[in-house]
Amino acid sequence: MSDPVEMNISSDMDVVRARQEGRSKALLIGFSVSEATLIATAISELARNIVSYAGEGVVALQAVQTGSRSGLVIVAADKGPGIANVSLALRDGYSSSGGLGLGLPGVRRLMDEFDLVSAPGRGTTVTVKKWRPRM
Amino acid sequence: MEVPILKQGPFLIATIQAALSDADLEQLRTALVNQAVRYRSLGVIVDVTAMDVMDSFASRMLLTISRMIRLRGADTVIVGIQPDVAFAMVQLGLTLEDIPTALDLEEGLAYLQQRCRNSS
Numbered sequence: 001m002s003d004p005v006e007m008n009i010s011s012d013m014d015v016v017r018a019r020q021e022g023r024s025k026a027l028l029i030g031f032s033v034s035e036a037t038l039i040a041t042a043i044s045e046l047a048r049n050i051v052s053y054a055g056e057g058v059v060a061l062q063a064v065q066t067g068s069r070s071g072l073v074i075v076a077a078d079k080g081p082g083i084a085n086v087s088l089a090l091r092d093g094y095s096s097s098g099g100l101g102l103g104l105p106g107v108r109r110l111m112d113e114f115d116l117v118s119a120p121g122r123g124t125t126v127t128v129k130k131w132r133p134r135m
Numbered sequence: 136m137e138v139p140i141l142k143q144g145p146f147l148i149a150t151i152q153a154a155l156s157d158a159d160l161e162q163l164r165t166a167l168v169n170q171a172v173r174y175r176s177l178g179v180i181v182d183v184t185a186m187d188v189m190d191s192f193a194s195r196m197l198l199t200i201s202r203m204i205r206l207r208g209a210d211t212v213i214v215g216i217q218p219d220v221a222f223a224m225v226q227l228g229l230t231l232e233d234i235p236t237a238l239d240l241e242e243g244l245a246y247l248q249q250r251c252r253n254s255s
């Protein structure tokens with residue numbers, strides 16, 4: 001099992017770095033190229049939300065092993081403005097910034113587990129997991 | 136990293152080299168539209184073969200490029216979306232809407248040439 005990685009995110013270059021790191025970590029722990037691409041895409045969306053809406057935050061990657069399953073946990077956390085209406089933010093096409101509004105709902109589809117904790121004024125933490133297919 | 140833009144006859148070809156930042160994509164949009172105006176281009180090809188992630192920001196930028204080029208009366212074709220990238224795009228919910236796509240550069244050029252013949 002590889003060491004956890006934590007990356008500070010505050011610019012568009014950090015978004016690129018975070019998804020590249022996510023791809024290599026995913027490949028390292030045995031995900032296929034196709035799965036690693038899903039993971040990198042999810043990281044790109046979460047990291048970009050940090051830059052766009054909170055200005056700065058962190059993305060952490062951690063390999064996990066529970067029983068017979070192994071996978072990758074991604075935590076994207078910021079202390080930004082938070083999300084007042086989480087169910088609205090998770091709706092396809094909803095964007096407060098003229099974006100495509102597919103980041104959060106899309107990441108939910110890309111990953112196996114999705115958890116979003118947010119409160120206005122207290123920041124946002126999105127935790128997602130991808131499991132490796134059982135052999 | 137700046138995206139090289141090649142002029143080939145009445146067409147422009149932008150070849151995306153590697154992982155692009157948001158700023159690079161914005162720069163590409165501006166440069167492509169400027170050159171399409173300067174050379175009175177009839178079509179634009181964006182070759183994304185080397186792109187390993189196409190997220191919602193990149194898709195939106197490609198859509199914007201295609202619409203701006205459309206306003207000039209020209210077409211944009213996206214070529215070389217990798218299968219794994221396409222798979223992730225579908226799951227994310229991204230479509231390139233009505234932007235034509237082609238397998239590779241050759242097919243993209245054939246498509247644009249066809250369009251030019253049809254409209255002349």
Ligand SMILES: Nc1ncnc2c1ncn2[C@@H]1O[C@H](COP(=O)(O)OP(=O)(O)O)[C@@H](O)[C@H]1O
Nearest residue numbers: 049053082089095096099100101102103104124
């Ligand atoms: N980290 C965050 N902090 C505050 N608001 C956020 C954050 N992430 C997402 N949001 C809110 O949720 C909305 C939907 O996000 P998303 O699905 O990524 O679409 P988009 O970024 O295209 O708007 C955003 O428009 C924004 O209002």
Ligand SMILES: [Mg+2]
Nearest residue numbers: 045049103104
């Ligand atoms: Mg987003």
